Amino acid sequence: MDKIKLLWSKTNRWHRAFFIFAVVELRVFPGGQLGFQCNDPALSHPFTGDTISWKLLLVTTVFLPLAVMLTVERIYHHDKTIRHKQAMCWFKEYLFGVLINLVIVQSLKLIVGSPRPHFFDTCSPKEALTCQESEYVSSYTCTKGNWGNQSDKSFPSGHTSLAVHTGLFLAYYLHRRTTCPNTRRIIIIQILCVATAVLCSVSRMTDHRHHWWDVLAGAVIAAPVLLWTIYSLCGDFQCSSSNKESPAEAPTSIDAGVAEVPLLSKET
Template structure:
């Protein structure tokens, strides 16, 4: 055990989080499943897809902040392009580390909880639903649509909400930190408001798409924003310029 602790202490912080994420994604942890109540209206919505797909979300999460960082830092360090690039990468590194923690924690909770989605009956079509009556609780079930299983029992918490708010709040916070010594403009304020509203729109779309319950979305928000500020504060990115070299 001491040898394991020693090895863990020597690993890079990125490697630690990636290691945990791989354990989750490779399904090395037991996949828990919550049961359901027969004819539960909260689980009886049709599956209609996503207003904002995972591909669009991940592309936005990865690329949009980087573009904003490069532009703002170039304006902030007009006479030193190398420094502007370094500063942008400092911020981006800490932001993406928070995204990685965010994604890992959300996926871990999804596996450990195994909560049915609002379209559970449609995408899972549990065999037991045909024989249960009233409000009987079914603790164990078998999906007849096995290929939809991953879409059926990973409702809690909302990963879309967690990542969207993480990104939206980061952009607003970053613009505040890097422009507070400059002349404030309506463009900056508009960008901050737009980033927050876009994240909120993404979160609300998960409810209107019947992909998550409202409490899943709330939990995603509670996870996403604190992780952002935790990673930024522990890295002291707002006052250091050599974070990229750690």
């Protein structure tokens, strides 16, 4: 036990979050399993693929905010060293928020074990062959091995949670870090960020990959994680100061000037 405590004390927040994520993904502990009603039409949709794949979503979630933040800081900051440090500092905190979002979503998927709308098509539970009418089956075994670990991962929607997190993060970042946040160009970009998040969320239902309540839950989960990321981790996008200025003295926007921006460690 002492060795475990010593090892844990030498880890930081990233190590701990990745460890929990790995435990969940590897199913070190058995997950939950909600049953199904025989011939349930809500679980009888065919699997047709994803309009927005996981690979596209993850690439967008990681690289688009980095590109936007570096571009904005480059345009509105004159000190190259400061603008790069500030953008990378906020990007690092944004990524940690994304990781926490993933940990929460994947943990809930494992705990709940909710069948997807294409459950019968991709799981083909052998119990469905013998159940009668609307009989409830509490325990089942998938006969399609490749889909055995995904057919019961419906709740909540990870696509929705990440899309909402990224889209709203970028929209608010542009509002805070541009000198003229109400210009037509900035407003159009913000609308595109939010619209893309909505499109991704809706596609999860039209693709029959999630139920509507899964999508709603994904958005609800994203909201508090996003607020924590913006206000706690990123400090509401206010430039940091090495001498810890008082709120009245600290710059509140890029029009007020750029303070020295150290890469403050938030490791715990």
